Each structure stands twice: as structure tokens, then as C-alpha cells.
Amino acid sequence: MASSAMVTANQLIIMEELKLFRTWSSPFALRVVWALDLKGIQYDTIFEDISNKSSLLLQYNPIYKKVPVLVHNGKPLLESLVILEYIDETWKQTPLLPEDPSERATARFWAKFGDDKVLPSIWNVFIKQGKDQEEAIVTAQENLGFVERQLTGKKFFNGETIGLVDLAFGWLANLLSVLEEVCGATLIDHEKFPLLLEWIQNFAYAPIIKESWPPRDKLITKYQAHHEVYTSKEAPK
């Protein structure tokens, strides 16, 4: 009798409310999916339609009106990298960040570099044409070069196991090739980026990670539509 009462009490304690607002394609929301799944945390998913955002999403994220939003026991968390650190601090299994403060600072630096520099420079290649695109490719490859060197002697950015920086760069493992295919530019090749290509293979097929990739054909269609909008605005040079 006593033991089943204890089991019931434990079950009540474990049942926290965790909701993730995401879209099927958002690479930022995917980071949160991976973090929760890697840690074996249970949560509910609410898929948003970006052209018709739910009033709940707008209530939780009035400033940016974007996904991902993670709501934990009614309290909203915004911005994927902030959410990842929150998850890591709240659920200690399968740590995403190292313990050493200097290594943590390095991880945070690379995650930020990815979002502030690498992603916008690759997006620039995607939306530009002609000479502008050629220049954009130079910048993007410079940035990717820094990232490539970070993988020297390591399987993942985090070392032997996947960590925050790997999740932050996750979009390189699926979205990059979609953008390359749609806009016709090749950014990474075996000659210049062997480590990055190897990382992409290791990451894309890693357990847990591989369960959540959005369908590639749907991504191609989506980004083809984007590309048409951008390239019809600009006169080719």
C-alpha cells in the first residue's frame, strides 16, 4: 500500500507541463526538438502556420512573434540558444555544454558566430545573383573556413558527443544543401571542407538527430518559392 502511494506521488511530481511551439521547417525550433529528445524529456508540440500565427504564440512572444517558444509550466522561453541553455540547466542528463567556463565561453562564441555571421552570409549567397553572388560566396566560404578549422581533431564540435554548438550548426547538415541546390551555387566541397562534410555525415545520421529532419522535398519546394521572390526583385548583373 505504502509503495503504490509513493509511486503515485512520484508520478505527480514528474508530470510537468512542457509545450514547444514550432513550425515543420524552422531550423531554430529544430534545435530545441533535438535538445529535448537527446535528454529524453517528454513534451507536447504545437505546429504553427507562419502565415496565420496562433493568438497563443503572439501572447507568449509579442516582441518577435516567432518560433520556437518553449512553455514550461506556463512560463514562456524565447530565442533558441537561450532555450537550449535553459534546458541544459534544468535537465542535467546528457549535458550540452562543457563544465569548464573557458570551454563554455568558446561554445557560446561559436554558436553566436554561426547565427550572426555564417547563416546570414550563406543566405546572402542564396538571394543574390551574378557578381554579387560571387562576392557573397567568398565571404560565406571565409566564415565556413573558420568553422571547418574548429573541427580539427574532433568528431563533433563538442568533442566525442553532440553538444550545443553541433545543435546550433545543425542546419548545415540539411538546409545548406537545399539552398545550394535551389540557387545553383556550391559552397562546400571535399577539397576545402573535408572536416565539415564528415561532420555533416556524423551529425545527420546520429541517433535521435536523424529522427527529426524535415522532409527534403518539402524544403526544396519551400526554398524554391523564396528564391523566385528574391531573384525576381533583383535585376541580374
Next chain:
Amino acid sequence: MFGMRVRIALAEKGIKYEYKEEDLKNKSPLLLEMNPIKKQIPVLIHNGKPVCESLIIVQYIDEVWNDKSPLLPSDPYQRAQARFWADFVDKKVFGDAQKVCSTKGEEQEAGKKEFLETLKTLEVELGDKPYFGGETFGYVDLSFITFYSWFHAYEVLGNINIEAECPKIIAWAKRCMQKEAVAKTLPDQKKVYEEHVARLRKMFVSE
């Protein structure tokens, strides 16, 4: 502005350090070695290892010297809130302020409107708390207060009155300025404006 965040954090914690002023037009080999990717200040070198990016440095300082004056809250949700708002300051305040300072006409009018809206958003977040961190000066306060030395410049260049639009922000800033760590680090507002104007004048003369 960004270097000042680190200096305030170090002062708050009473940490001794060596300060090396960089000439951004003639960067030292040490800076380029320690921050080869962004080639920017601030860079904190601790036991020979570099830490880059002002807010990342502040978090590092908070984690290493964790025995005194915590800058980030200990509760994970409060920490996430602090990180969100510091990131908001970085994303919005800096960009909006640049539009106020360096554009004209319609573009500047739009920039001014956005800048004041951003300040008002921060004012709502501050609410009736003495600091963004609550009862004590913390991470978000530190990330935003360094812009205060530019307020006079924004007001003159943008023809705006920040105190009239956001009185709570000004009250908060003055409260922060009463802290020794902040008062000692932030340059005088009028000096900042005059140096900015002098820089602009030099640019026009050399063109």
C-alpha cells in the same frame, strides 16, 4: 560600449586586471592573435586564454568569480529571462541607435521611432523594479547601461528628448550611475558627443 560592459563586471567583482587600450585603426598583433575571427575588442585574456564577445565575457566572469556580486540570477528561468533581454539590447538598441546617429530625413525619422519604441519596450520590462535584475544591479542592467553615455548624442543628433519619452529609463540610468563600478567606467555624455562630432568632421575633411 561593449568593452565597458566587461570593465563594469570586473569592477563589480573587485577583480584586478591589466587594461590595454587598442587603436582600432592600427590593431595590435596581440589582439589579432587572440581574436583572429572577429578582430574586435573587447577580448579578455585570462591565464593566456582569450574570451571574446562582451556578453560571453561577462558570463565567463560571473562563472569563474562566482563568490561575489552575482550578475546572473541563480534560478534557470530568471537566467533565461536575463539572457533574452540582454540579447534584445544587443539586437535592437545598438542597431536602432545607429540609425538615429547616422541617417537623415525619412530614414532617420523611422529610425527615431523604432529607437524610442525599443526603449519603451525596455521600460515596460523594467516596470517598477529598481533594476532589470530586480533589487540588485545585474546582467541586463550591465548590458544596457553602457549605452547611457551616448544618450546626449542620440538626443542632439536625433532631436529627441529621451527623459520625456521614457522617464523610468532615465531614472534607472541615474540609479545605476550611483554605483561606483558604473560611474568610474562610463565616459561623460557631453564628451562622447563632442568626440563623435569631431570624428565626423575629420571624415568630411579627409574626403
